[in-house]
Amino acid sequence: MARMTMIEAIRSAMDVSMGRDDKVVVFGEDVGYFGGVFRCTQGLQQKYGVTRCFDAPINEAGIVGAAIGMAAYGLRPCVEIQFADYVYPAYDQIVSEAARIRYRSNGQFTCPIVVRMPTGGGIFGGQTHSQSPEALFTHVSGLKVVVPSNPHDAKGLLIAAIEDPDPVIFLEPKRLYNGPFDGHHDRPVTPWSKHPLGEVPADHFTVDLGQAVVRCPGGAVTVLTYGTMVHVAEAAAEESGIDAEVIDLRTLLPLDLDTIVASVKKTRRCVVVHEATLTSGFGAELTALVQEECFWHLEAPVARVAGYDTPYPHAQEWDYFPGPARVAEALSATMEA
Amino acid sequence: MARMTMIEAIRSAMDVSMGRDDKVVVFGEDVGYFGGVFRCTQGLQQKYGVTRCFDAPINEAGIVGAAIGMAAYGLRPCVEIQFADYVYPAYDQIVSEAARIRYRSNGQFTCPIVVRMPTGGGIFGGQTHSQSPEALFTHVSGLKVVVPSNPHDAKGLLIAAIEDPDPVIFLEPKRLYNGPFDGHHDRPVTPWSKHPLGEVPADHFTVDLGQAVVRCPGGAVTVLTYGTMVHVAEAAAEESGIDAEVIDLRTLLPLDLDTIVASVKKTRRCVVVHEATLTSGFGAELTALVQEECFWHLEAPVARVAGYDTPYPHAQEWDYFPGPARVAEALSATMEA
Amino acid sequence: MSDTEPLRLHVPEPEVRPGDAPDFSHVPIPKAGSVPRPPVDVDPREIRDLAYSIIRVLNRSGNAVGPWAGLLNEDELRDGLRHMMTLRAFDARMQNAQRQGKTSFYMQHMGEEAVACAFRRAMEPGDMNFPTYRQAGLLIAGDYPMVEMMNQIFSNEADPLKGRQLPIMYSAKDHGFFSISGNLATQFIQAVGWAMASAISGDTRISAGWIGDGSTAESDFHAALVFASTYRAPVVLNIVNNQWAISTFQGIARGGSGTFAARGHGFGIPSLRVDGNDYLAVHAVAKWAVERARRNLGPTLIEHVTYRVGAHSTSDDPSAYRPKTESDAWPLGDPVIRLKNHLIKIGAWSDERHTQAEAEIMDEVVAAQREAEKHGTLHSGGKPSTRDMFEGVYATMPPHLRRQRQKAGV
Amino acid sequence: MSDTEPLRLHVPEPEVRPGDAPDFSHVPIPKAGSVPRPPVDVDPREIRDLAYSIIRVLNRSGNAVGPWAGLLNEDELRDGLRHMMTLRAFDARMQNAQRQGKTSFYMQHMGEEAVACAFRRAMEPGDMNFPTYRQAGLLIAGDYPMVEMMNQIFSNEADPLKGRQLPIMYSAKDHGFFSISGNLATQFIQAVGWAMASAISGDTRISAGWIGDGSTAESDFHAALVFASTYRAPVVLNIVNNQWAISTFQGIARGGSGTFAARGHGFGIPSLRVDGNDYLAVHAVAKWAVERARRNLGPTLIEHVTYRVGAHSTSDDPSAYRPKTESDAWPLGDPVIRLKNHLIKIGAWSDERHTQAEAEIMDEVVAAQREAEKHGTLHSGGKPSTRDMFEGVYATMPPHLRRQRQKAGV
Ligand SMILES: Cc1ncc(C[n+]2csc(CCOP(=O)(O)OP(=O)(O)O)c2C)c(N)n1
Ligand SMILES: Cc1ncc(C[n+]2csc(CCOP(=O)(O)OP(=O)(O)O)c2C)c(N)n1
Ligand SMILES: [Mg+2]
């Protein structure tokens, strides 16, 4: 075991994967010599050479399109999009190509690629460095969508994603890169070294895709969340004194519905929390599923706490961000309903 | 009043708009001399000249990007994407640009563009001519999303969209272009001339964006749907003998929640129907909203009928398509729940 | 000083429209044999002219002339003729099958047969093509079974793609033929990625990308050129300029540039134009480009100048936007007739043998069709199953899809 | 025959990295005054050379020489110097303000001041720029109030963009400055669309698009060139080649092409390279291109050859990827010093006046900052309201957003 930040854990996942399998290649904007603007690929080019880890031209469609071609050849590319906000130029290649190649070729060609990208807000990044576009991928059949919330999972999930035979969208909550963040932006930053999930096996291990985990057990209400909001939800539960069961979904597609349903049937109440804008966010799907599967157990409507339906603002970041107060409010309302 | 197919109604909407306002320009792939692969722009180039209606290079990002620049100048471009399946290359321009220009420039620049595109299945178009990507737009703050179900609304909504000060995604269910389609693919096609909503005012009129309409009143269960599925739902209600209230949403964003809530509070049951794939489809949002707003009135879980979570297949089109039998099954299940 | 005349938008228009007399006098056609053949390791800057000319081998009298001639023997040429004739017969039958409702859709190659058929001959086993929907010649010339193609076209129970994909959107990995997308241009950058992967792996295999004139306007075309140029990917990038993109003439995509090939210059990529209706020329240029790629000299861009004689697809009627007789006026002639005439000229073929070959080929195609139809056609006979529809979205079916399949009762 | 050596991937690398001695000997710099000045209606094919050279006016001795010289009088030149000095002082202060936590983020222009400042002078009121984040010179040289820029940088209560947008992502419609996006390259095709709209409307206004060297790799660059070429849009397309894209040297975006300007050749667009550190040269080339656009002769592509002296942004530290002293070795010098020396040379300026001007400018900047800070900075003082955050998503607030705002209690 070693203590790692989320950046170190992600880097370690690529390092371990590249070391075990020379089919794994890593590229993206600024990821080569420099090691990425968040330094997630630092040292990989030096260790594995310029043909295994290299800088790409600034063309996200090209990065993903080239990765698809490489995967068709037989490699396992793990590419970085510098910010999730910049994935849209690659959207066609992801949605029309990566997601459908296995299906449309009846398995002759497959697409084992990972598209990593920093996601979410909390860093005063304004509308082009703060978005959470996961719902734009969960609607796409053929993709897997992963959002880790801590270094341990980040490493285990990323290795699993690289080894997965299908395309995986890997969203890294950038506000968590250097420490857990519970939404109290005005308090001092805690480092990962102080958090139990900053303990990460140094070698190869995986966290299976499609498995949620109960982060904090509770009996009164289930909170379904992922990424940064796991920590915010934990804080909200603690501060409100409500006995919430916080489930960290980790993989959004495919979803671990069993864990969700078991919890909601137990608590009979549910709050769904994410940073992304509310309307048509992944919370809508979670809400729909919970009411479909647990309708007769529910004692209150499933509540959603999410980003407001505006572009992500700069100056009003902390009015916008669904912090612990808003989550706690939803928890109370759900308990009182 | 005149009898029009949906194609004629859409053409008429552009014709009327171009005639009234020379800021309205129309372009897209094959829309000029030829008048579009579905002939929606036929005759417009001849009538308004090559600088008001013209062929574009095959570059959807370019088409939308140029339209955004034109809108910033002060024109009102109404562009065609040849099939909704081909909108993804333009996704970045729509999501990162069109949707946010008003907000980010504090109203200095605006983006009154309409992006028209044929959507949905039912024509043996396989995975690249059948998709229903509406949920990929309803998640985007700053866009409006419209899906007409008949010639009358198509014209009124399209004129409203062209006159709207903000960007509108206008999805035209291609299976409805030449006649209403109730999902019985094995029965003879009815033309619009036999349908009351094939009666369309010849001149200028609008159907307000954001207004749903009750297509067929009923007391037992509310069906929320749009586009082709309006007709399928009507057929399912009739065939199952269930007293369903079918609501044609027409505009998905912004949504007419009042009409929805009033109906569900009355019927106490709700089925949501769309062609798009289930997971993270717009039905998830509708389901979430209904259970949030009407939880205490609901006597059964909100059910969703949707496309399966696979790419749109070719040969199995009629196994895939959520036809009247599947809708009727959901209606019965919801009544029995 | 600037004068202030009002600006006007320039919208390019073709020379002629329905009702006008076809006119290709504005298309300069250099003499066969007149374009030099540089060494494959030439500095791209020295051959910029080749993007503005047309490499041609077969002249009007049916002789093969100039520095690009002489690469193929009589057997190979007869083989090439057979491939093109087979593709043409195949097209005719499938076109007809679509009219009979046996499939939903078809796209033919009439007039462009030489391009893919001749190119295929320059590739080696293991190389990979990233085609568009108009390169079935790659399969035919690679002896991929016609019956498999038909099974896919008919979406029948033997469809290798299980009914999931549109007709003609073939996939044939073992024949070096990547799964066709339907979304234009996406495959162009994928071809570059495949080639990069081969280079990363120290392999010797190369790839070829394919794109239409209209589709060069797509942004993935740019992505492909950027990546190919930067990483010197071992890839041949083919533009098939058949003058039309559905109803849109090539001037809309080409704009102010003289040629599509010239697009390569901004990337330092050697760019050649070739007479796409000349089997020998296409093959010679393909061989040159493949050799460059294989010798790690990097990408080549080829513009194949040809003409789409038929409709865009079975959903299209070109008489609405171009003169009906335009194809007869096309100055580069018909690829089948030109190769036939050449073979006759060199004494390796005759009109009789041609007629006989036509009949034999049609028999083969008909036999294949009969065989395929045993497995069903779109609306009758054997079909892929509903179960097939749920399979293959992922390597392992995830729970939500299993639930949906179960609910569907299959 | 093909040999079968294993392929290797080529990954371009800069000549030097941290620890190495800076070396620009591979960058050919033509003599000032040596590049001819063609008429604006020249056939693009005749000036392909201009994409491989560099148009320069100011020589090493500070004289303005050659056919591109002589367009500006002393007042105008002094004005230009003042603009560049103001931008530099502005940058220095804002860079510092960021370190003090008064804003979240800043991007400076050090070394590239001439490009936008000189270009701005060639435009007319009503023309529109579609800038990137590194063209604040367009605002400064257009006399946009610095205090407004600072209000936006500080996201304070007077922020013209209400706190919604990142610092420095200005929008100033009345000053011909389109809202900056943050997403690279999107503005390039928008600029073309704006120009097309002007031509459709029979207007006389033209537009200019801006893009960085690294961002030319983006696909919207291609879209812009295709549309500009096809419709002969009255637009000037500017590439600012400052040698770096964050940590990535320009070779990754440029690939095998000699220059970025050459990208225009495949589109038949006249393409010029200019010494971006030479105020006179940039202005002269801009004027030529603007004139072409205004006379409905279509688009021009300009590559401004310059060097990013500072960090990419306040989030970046270039010493991690390039030699610290690389900027000193940059062969085209410093734009401020070069113009200053020229003015002194022609007797229109002196070291004393320069020092005095520096002080005056700094006073102005400091005064503007004092004024702006009265309205607050990012974490203190007046702020845009939470209500502002909900406004302006649409022209009219839709019900769901109204509900959300109400729930937020604002
Ligand atoms: C992304 C995308 N946009 C639009 C289309 C619709 N479409 C299909 S073929 C075609 C024309 C292509 O013309 P060209 O590239 O010249 O190829 P050709 O058909 O002539 O072989 C168009 C516009 C598509 N398939 N994909
Ligand atoms: C679509 C997109 N991809 C990536 C980024 C991240 N990014 C911001 S600036 C930059 C480098 C741009 O370099 P260049 O175009 O040379 O402009 P310069 O900063 O040198 O002025 C990158 C990669 C972005 N903003 N948008
Ligand atoms: Mg074509």
Ligand SMILES: [Mg+2]
């Ligand atoms: Mg740069």
